[in-house]
Amino acid sequence: MSQTTIVTGLAVRELWISFRLLLLLAAYVGAGAAAALLPASLPAILVRLAVGVSMAMVAGAAVAAWSLSRDRLLGRAGWLATRSVPRGTILAGWFVALAAVSGLGLIAVGLLGWLAVATPVSRLDPVAFAATCGAIGCSSLALLALGLLLGTLLRPPAAAMGAAVASALIISVAWLALPGIATPVEALMQLARLPVPISVAAQGSGASLAAAAVLVLVARVALERVDL
Amino acid sequence: MIWPNAPPRQPRASIGAPTGFWMPATGGASLTSSTPDALWSAPSLRALRPAAVSWTDLRRGRELDRCSLSVPVGARLLLVSEPETTASALLRVLAGLSRADDGQVRIAGSSDPTAAGWGERVAYLGPESGLRTWMTPIETLHLAGELLGLSHDERRRRIERAIAWTGIPPALAARSISRGGTDLEQRTGLAAALIAEPEVLLLDEPLRAIEARERSRLLRITGRRLTVVLASRHPASEIGLAAHVAFVRNGRVELIAAVGDLERANLPLSHGGIAALADMRAMQRQAHRAAPA
Numbered sequence: 001m002s003q004t005t006i007v008t009g010l011a012v013r014e015l016w017i018s019f020r021l022l023l024l025l026a027a028y029v030g031a032g033a034a035a036a037l038l039p040a041s042l043p044a045i046l047v048r049l050a051v052g053v054s055m056a057m058v059a060g061a062a063v064a065a066w067s068l069s070r071d072r073l074l075g076r077a078g079w080l081a082t083r084s085v086p087r088g089t090i091l092a093g094w095f096v097a098l099a100a101v102s103g104l105g106l107i108a109v110g111l112l113g114w115l116a117v118a119t120p121v122s123r124l125d126p127v128a129f130a131a132t133c134g135a136i137g138c139s140s141l142a143l144l145a146l147g148l149l150l151g152t153l154l155r156p157p158a159a160a161m162g163a164a165v166a167s168a169l170i171i172s173v174a175w176l177a178l179p180g181i182a183t184p185v186e187a188l189m190q191l192a193r194l195p196v197p198i199s200v201a202a203q204g205s206g207a208s209l210a211a212a213a214v215l216v217l218v219a220r221v222a223l224e225r226v227d228l
Numbered sequence: 229m230i231w232p233n234a235p236p237r238q239p240r241a242s243i244g245a246p247t248g249f250w251m252p253a254t255g256g257a258s259l260t261s262s263t264p265d266a267l268w269s270a271p272s273l274r275a276l277r278p279a280a281v282s283w284t285d286l287r288r289g290r291e292l293d294r295c296s297l298s299v300p301v302g303a304r305l306l307l308v309s310e311p312e313t314t315a316s317a318l319l320r321v322l323a324g325l326s327r328a329d330d331g332q333v334r335i336a337g338s339s340d341p342t343a344a345g346w347g348e349r350v351a352y353l354g355p356e357s358g359l360r361t362w363m364t365p366i367e368t369l370h371l372a373g374e375l376l377g378l379s380h381d382e383r384r385r386r387i388e389r390a391i392a393w394t395g396i397p398p399a400l401a402a403r404s405i406s407r408g409g410t411d412l413e414q415r416t417g418l419a420a421a422l423i424a425e426p427e428v429l430l431l432d433e434p435l436r437a438i439e440a441r442e443r444s445r446l447l448r449i450t451g452r453r454l455t456v457v458l459a460s461r462h463p464a465s466e467i468g469l470a471a472h473v474a475f476v477r478n479g480r481v482e483l484i485a486a487v488g489d490l491e492r493a494n495l496p497l498s499h500g501g502i503a504a505l506a507d508m509r510a511m512q513r514q515a516h517r518a519a520p521a
Binding site: 001003006010014017074075077078079080081082083084086225227228 | 325326342348351352357359374420424
């Protein structure tokens with residue numbers, strides 16, 4: 001078994017034992033349930049779904065920041081590092097673990113959301129909906145990477161708070177201040193009105209993955225320089 | 229393997245050095261003559277004695293200032309510092325947990341800290357175990373073995389030996405570490421360090437939660453080729469664990485001496501005693517330099 005697999009498994013168990021995994025899943029499922037269980041018009045459901053998913057992604061960034069920062073502070077990352085586990089592998093383990101949990105949450109919220117919006121009158125394209133959910137998944141990866149970056153640099157409370165505030169700002173500024181569709185959650189909100197939703201989702205995925213890659217790279221460089 | 233930082237023709241401090249130890253002139257300490265074991269006492273072998281750990285011109289903030297030392301294979305070195313945090317900081321740099329601003333660390337002849345270099349040949353045990361206390365000792369040790377890439381049989385063999393040495397009760401070995409308290413946590417930390425069968429063991433204020441006599445037993449780890457560097461703020465509690473003491477003051481190694489030298493100078497194995505010996509040696513060195521040829 002590779003070191004990355006071992007560290008990822010360890011991170012998932014750490015999330016499970018500390019209830020952070022449940023918290024993250026509950027945030028996503030709660031967002032889906034709020035959309036699915038409360039009757040409303042299609043635009044209202046989409047807005048509710050987008051806001052709920054955004055809040056879950058913010059929670060994900062905070063959990064990522066808290067987790068890595070706490071691992072550093074308690075010497076757990078150091079324990080791995082003194083067993084020849086490269087620092088990059090520790091980061092990768094946390095990233096994959098958090099991405100997997102967020103992915104599960106997004107699948108759940110996607111299914112619940114689809115149940116809520118897939119009415120005969122809505123005529124939403126399932127492929128466009130799935131592509132938009134996929135783009136949201138990519139943007140959640142970027143926010144997780146942001147959380148890990150802050151977790152590399154700050155102590156747990158500051159890292160979690162900083163990640164939550166920064167991600168909320170990124171989403172809300174992109175949503176409210178920038179013209180056009182700047183984020184995948186914004187695309188989800190306007191899905192019923194978009195002429196080319198799959199194209200918008202693809203653009204959002206690409207931009208989000210690029211941002212995630214840059215942030216993970218910066219976090220890796222930072223982790224190489226900090227004390228464990 | 230040839231001791232990389234101390235070729236035979238390297239000039240040494242004039243008063244003489246403990247066998248195998250070497251400190252560049254920039255380190256600025258007086259060295260004393262002693263022989264830690266008969267095997268390495270012959271001059272020809274002494275010249276060839278490899279360094280287990282050597283660090284050269286290490287700098288880190290205000291803690292380390294061109295700090296240099298070479299520790300020979302098999303040495304048991306007590307590291308004491310002023311300020312007291314410096315020894316821990318130095319060990320963390322050696323273990324790869326903290327980054328030095330400058331300088332070089334070589335362990336077992338390699339400057340590569342990855343698993344391909346010296347990564348798997350060094351073990352570190354600090355004041356905080358770094359263990360996940362929701363895991364059981366057995367799980368923790370299996371994890372340590374897995375990370376080292378040990379086969380299942382080899383892992384089991386080493387785990388049995390480590391558990392036997394550290395005295396982890398079988399009843400507690402399968403329960404979460406948090407239930408066994410700090411004592412169990414520190415025993416498990418030591419066992420996890422020993423799983424690697426390291427050539428160099430870096431101990432930073434280890435096992436403080438364990439009763440003194442038992443702690444002393446646990447830290448008398450056998451192995452002629454095992455090198456132990458022990459950082460301590462309470463040198464008096466380390467009696468019998470180290471043959472030599474190094475004193476780091478203001479970021480530099482100021483003294484390397486056999487522990488017996490303290491006794492000969494009527495000084496206790498304490499922070500004050502070691503500092504006093506360092507001062508005495510510094511005065512001797514000055515007098516030696518001032519004396520006409």
